[in-house]
Amino acid sequence: QITLKESGPTLVKPAQTLTLTCTFSGFSLSTNGVGVGWIRQPPGEALEWLALTFWDDDKRHSPSLRSRLTIIKDTSKNQVVLTMTNMDPVDTGTYYCVHRPSFGSYFDYWGQGTLVTVSS
Amino acid sequence: DIQMTQSPSSLSASVGDRVTIICRASQGISNSLAWYQQTPGRVPKLLIYAASTLQSGVPSRFSGSGSGTDFTLTISSLQPEDLATYYCQNYHSAPYTFGQGTKLEI
Numbered sequence: 673q674i675t676l677k678e679s680g681p682t683l684v685k686p687a688q689t690l691t692l693t694c695t696f697s698g699f700s701l702s703t704n705g706v707g708v709g710w711i712r713q714p715p716g717e718a719l720e721w722l723a724l725t726f727w728d729d730d731k732r733h734s735p736s737l738r739s740r741l742t743i744i745k746d747t748s749k750n751q752v753v754l755t756m757t758n759m760d761p762v763d764t765g766t767y768y769c770v771h772r773p774s775f776g777s778y779f780d781y782w783g784q785g786t787l788v789t790v791s792s
Numbered sequence: 793d794i795q796m797t798q799s800p801s802s803l804s805a806s807v808g809d810r811v812t813i814i815c816r817a818s819q820g821i822s823n824s825l826a827w828y829q830q831t832p833g834r835v836p837k838l839l840i841y842a843a844s845t846l847q848s849g850v851p852s853r854f855s856g857s858g859s860g861t862d863f864t865l866t867i868s869s870l871q872p873e874d875l876a877t878y879y880c881q882n883y884h885s886a887p888y889t890f891g892q893g894t895k896l897e898i
Contacts, residue, residue: 778826
């Protein structure tokens with residue numbers, strides 16, 4: 673059974689760096705084709721894909737946020753870490769960790785999400 | 793970047809109705825299209841991938857079709873639990889963009 677769970681701060685100040693950790697189970701991030709990514713959703717708004725790391729350490733980032741995002745995997749710990757620099761109130765929202773299956777970059781398992789508020 | 797445009801943005805229908813949601817990609821994405829359902833206050837759920845393949849456990853009243861730039865999600869007989877916002881997603885190439893969502897009211 674695949675599960676993912678996000679952890680990190682619920683409140684960050686403007687200009688600070690957000691660090692979120694996704695801890696997963698039920699699969700290995702060294703399996704061919706598999707990936708773990710991040711998606712966010714501002715309150716009342718649509719889903720926005722942020723970043724994806726693959727089993728072979730390839731990475732993809734949202735072009736609009738690329739300069740602020742880092743995604744790193746730790747296969748031995750079954751974790752993926754997302755950092756986002758220079759946080760702004762518009763970055764407030766629920767951040768989801770997601771599983772990419774071997775067949776394509778859609779997302780078949782989602783974490784419960786973590787609400788991050790950016791405010792001074 | 794590939795832009796995904798859904799129509800309508802919102803839709804009101806009755807139990808038993810047949811409902812169709814359209815998703816259009818700004819350039820061809822073959823069949824690399826997924827649909828998700830997000831019920832109020834809940835985590836998004838994968839319904840369909842590869843444009844028309846039903847994810848395991850999803851009721852058969854849901855179906856998807858299309859290829860290239862034009863795609864549809866159809867609910868053959870609307871049920872009360874289908875109240876949700878539906879999103880399409882391009883996974884042909886990064887960035888893996890979502891549509892703006894279609895809010896379905898019953």
